[in-house]
Amino acid sequence: MVPAGRWIGSRSFAMRLNGVLFTLPALLLVGLVTVLPLCQAAYYSFTNWNGAQATFTGWTNYLNMLYDPELRRSLINSLCFLASVPFGLIPPFIVAYLLHKDIPGNKLFRALIFAPTALSWVVIGMVGRQFFALRGPVSSLFGMFGVAPPNWLADNNFALAAVILTFNAAIFGINTIIFLTGLATVDRSTIEAAWLDGASERQVIWYVILPAMRRFVEFVLIITIITSATGIFAMIYTMTGGGPGSATLTLEFAVWRRAFATGGFGAGAAIGIVLMMVTLIAVGLIRLLLRERSEA
Amino acid sequence: MNVARANAAVRIPPATAASATVPIGSTISYPRNCNPKEKIMRMWVRSAFAATMMLGAAGIPALADDITITVWGQGDCPPENCLGAAMVEAFEKANPGIKVNLVQQPVDGYFTNLLAQSVIKRGPDVASMWAGGYMDQFKPYMADLHKYVPDNILDSVNGVDFFSEGYNHKNAVYAAPGTAQWYIGYYNKKVFKDAGIDAVPTSWDELAADSKLLKDKGYIPIVQGAVDGGASFAAWEDWSYLATALPPGDWSKMLSGEMPYNNPTMVAQLTKWNQLFKDGYFNADAYNSPTALEDFIAGKAGMYLGGGSWQAGNLAKAMGDDVGIIVPPYSDTPTKAAVSFAGGGYAVMNYSKNVDAAGKFAAFTLSDEGQTVIAKFDAPTRAGFPNSNPLLNDMATLSGKADTVNYPMFDNFTQAPVTDALARNVPQALVGQMSPADVLSSMDAAYASLPADQKKPISFGN
Numbered sequence: 001m002v003p004a005g006r007w008i009g010s011r012s013f014a015m016r017l018n019g020v021l022f023t024l025p026a027l028l029l030v031g032l033v034t035v036l037p038l039c040q041a042a043y044y045s046f047t048n049w050n051g052a053q054a055t056f057t058g059w060t061n062y063l064n065m066l067y068d069p070e071l072r073r074s075l076i077n078s079l080c081f082l083a084s085v086p087f088g089l090i091p092p093f094i095v096a097y098l099l100h101k102d103i104p105g106n107k108l109f110r111a112l113i114f115a116p117t118a119l120s121w122v123v124i125g126m127v128g129r130q131f132f133a134l135r136g137p138v139s140s141l142f143g144m145f146g147v148a149p150p151n152w153l154a155d156n157n158f159a160l161a162a163v164i165l166t167f168n169a170a171i172f173g174i175n176t177i178i179f180l181t182g183l184a185t186v187d188r189s190t191i192e193a194a195w196l197d198g199a200s201e202r203q204v205i206w207y208v209i210l211p212a213m214r215r216f217v218e219f220v221l222i223i224t225i226i227t228s229a230t231g232i233f234a235m236i237y238t239m240t241g242g243g244p245g246s247a248t249l250t251l252e253f254a255v256w257r258r259a260f261a262t263g264g265f266g267a268g269a270a271i272g273i274v275l276m277m278v279t280l281i282a283v284g285l286i287r288l289l290l291r292e293r294s295e296a
Numbered sequence: 297m298n299v300a301r302a303n304a305a306v307r308i309p310p311a312t313a314a315s316a317t318v319p320i321g322s323t324i325s326y327p328r329n330c331n332p333k334e335k336i337m338r339m340w341v342r343s344a345f346a347a348t349m350m351l352g353a354a355g356i357p358a359l360a361d362d363i364t365i366t367v368w369g370q371g372d373c374p375p376e377n378c379l380g381a382a383m384v385e386a387f388e389k390a391n392p393g394i395k396v397n398l399v400q401q402p403v404d405g406y407f408t409n410l411l412a413q414s415v416i417k418r419g420p421d422v423a424s425m426w427a428g429g430y431m432d433q434f435k436p437y438m439a440d441l442h443k444y445v446p447d448n449i450l451d452s453v454n455g456v457d458f459f460s461e462g463y464n465h466k467n468a469v470y471a472a473p474g475t476a477q478w479y480i481g482y483y484n485k486k487v488f489k490d491a492g493i494d495a496v497p498t499s500w501d502e503l504a505a506d507s508k509l510l511k512d513k514g515y516i517p518i519v520q521g522a523v524d525g526g527a528s529f530a531a532w533e534d535w536s537y538l539a540t541a542l543p544p545g546d547w548s549k550m551l552s553g554e555m556p557y558n559n560p561t562m563v564a565q566l567t568k569w570n571q572l573f574k575d576g577y578f579n580a581d582a583y584n585s586p587t588a589l590e591d592f593i594a595g596k597a598g599m600y601l602g603g604g605s606w607q608a609g610n611l612a613k614a615m616g617d618d619v620g621i622i623v624p625p626y627s628d629t630p631t632k633a634a635v636s637f638a639g640g641g642y643a644v645m646n647y648s649k650n651v652d653a654a655g656k657f658a659a660f661t662l663s664d665e666g667q668t669v670i671a672k673f674d675a676p677t678r679a680g681f682p683n684s685n686p687l688l689n690d691m692a693t694l695s696g697k698a699d700t701v702n703y704p705m706f707d708n709f710t711q712a713p714v715t716d717a718l719a720r721n722v723p724q725a726l727v728g729q730m731s732p733a734d735v736l737s738s739m740d741a742a743y744a745s746l747p748a749d750q751k752k753p754i755s756f757g758n
Contacts, residue, residue, distance in 0.1 A: 048747065129584075133585075151727075240527045240528075246720075263712045
């Protein structure tokens with residue numbers, strides 16, 4: 001007869017084994033499509049891989065990045081995109097809040113706001129390019145006021161702003177919808193209680209709604225950061241090609257340019273690793289900040 | 297052969313499902329092999345298997361014998377004027393067992409895309425290829441065409457050496473030259489006449505004077521823009537003609553690092569080019585106008601100087617006799633330069649699963665039939681196949697003149713980082729975003745960044 005303790009132990013082992021077996025396919029998949037390429041990228045970042053042959057070069061690719069003005073510019077541009085993330089959050093929240101208040105025609109507004117989110121980044125880039133063209137609507141608007149507009153996307157001073165604006169316009173719809181969903185989960189009785197206690201609208205939003213929607217805000221913030229850092233290559237490619245010069249070059253775009261336009265796959269891998277670190281740090285800081293705030 | 301076994305496989309066991317009444321809400325438990333859903337599923341699987349086996353046994357050949365190869369072309373290929381499509385049609389007619397899937401890829405980023413696909417061996421079977429530096433990076437992925445093209449044909453093809461190892465077609469030949477090509481400008485004869493200009497400009501001074509006349513008449517003197525679908529214009533053509541201020545020998549020196557790009561002659565050339573823009577002789581959105589070519593065709597502009605022979609067919613069709621060729625007159629003295637090269641070739645990728653069929657396609661383009669097809673659209677690479685486009689004949693005449701100094705296309709020889717710097721920064725010199733010296737320094741810096749094995753002397757071959 002098997003002692004009770006051993007029996008329990010073997011059942012626990014069997015359950016663990018089952019768990020491992022059930023998750024094994026998923027683990028293998030993640031390992032093959034994420035972990036393995038990541039390890040490969042990390043390895044190649046220490047080589048001068050040209051796509052066919054690789055020789056170990058140590059930290060050379062990383063050290064070269066420190067002295068490369070183009071990469072410094074791309075890092076600054078990427079940080080500008082990150083800095084613009086609040087603009088991708090606040091207007092969508094305001095619009096979502098207004099739509100949630102059942103203003104007349106809100107269903108139509110929801111459809112209009114959400115429709116552009118079905119567009120690919122390539123299409124968004126092409127629309128943005130036409131929008132900011134010298135003979136496009138933005139320039140025409142300036143022309144109406146007698147102001148000679150610059151060639152926005154060809155001008156070192158304006159191209160990045162135009163691309164950032166397009167990015168924030170593109171994520172406006174999806175962020176609004178997520179906030180709308182979040183607002184629907186907020187307990188209405190809590191809001192009504194706050195009204196009865198004499199809270200102003202600003203106080204209700206700040207002290208009741210936002211804390212209740214913390215998870216949604218965090219989610220929107222994180223996906224917007226990740227998208228701004230790693231998901232808009234196609235938009236930049238079609239709008240400006242990273243130019244003029246390096247004016248709209250981001251770290252993400254620099255990975256492609258270094259690897260494929262100049263054949264430096266090892267250097268491209270190194271930029272990719274740096275990009276990943278920057279993104280992880282930004283996301284980590286945001287999570288830390290929000291957690292501390294919620295605990296306080 | 298397998299018909300009997302296949303028929304046996306579709307035999308269905310006798311029905312055994314219970315027909316007793318079952319209370320609503322209770323769980324039905326069937327004996328093994330008796331669940332009706334399972335039976336239906338098994339029946340479908342077996343039927344499908346049997347059908348497959350029978351089709352195989354009946355010897356239906358359709359799918360097994362046809363070979364499909366993918367050919368990558370570059371840029372737009374309008375159905376009414378597409379050499380690639382006509383070539384494919386003629387090839388399929390001559391080779392009934394081979395189907396060709398022609399895919400036109402954007403010019404912008406074409407080689408980076410092809411390289412990315414080649415590294416993972418997922419690229420096309422046949423790829424449009426440019427000679428010189430563009431091709432060098434693909435040498436590990438391209439098949440030698442000697443296996444597919446007879447030597448006597450290769451001996452008769454103009455420009456084949458540019459696609460060969462060591463610029464000699466007795467060595468490995470990596471691509472079949474598709475056409476003879478020129479970098480060239482175009483002008484609108486009607487607009488010139490309207491502005492009172494009776495001869496094309498041949499120097500900087502004449503270009504500025506004629507541009508003023510055109511501008512005064514309300515035309516855009518010179519139009520430029522992102523005509524290839526890119527985000528900005530590619531300056532390959534302009535750069536090559538700007539660099540004709542130097543003799544061909546100095547080109548080799550610049551390309552080999554013996555002479556800096558940032559030299560007084562090139563600084564002066566870029567400065568004069570930028571002066572045209574400053575004087576309002578280019579369209580204000582020359583850097584990235586998406587409608588530059590349309591404006592030229594519509595008669596809004598007098599000249600389009602950043603073009604090439606590949607546009608001759610469309611321009612002749614759209615403008616008729618109103619369009620003529622002009623050598624970009626970026627010269628202090630009357631220009632005698634012509635920039636020409638073997639045009640895009642057809643490279644057989646050695647990772648192709650149908651490499652022989654791909655080889656047949658490349659060989660076909662050089663055959664009499666293939667050259668006849670090319671002659672309907674462009675300049676063929678073998679003699680004896682005249683084409684009907686007067687613009688192309690004018691280009692051939694230009695190159696053949698005794699006093700013409702023929703240059704190759706500069707960017708076909710620049711190393712990838714230098715090409716990248718050229719593409720990104722030279723357009724900025726035109727519109728004044730970067731100073732000429734800074735642009736040229738960026739090219740020198742790109743050359744300096746090359747690994748030692750890429751800093752080798754470059755000659756233009758034959």
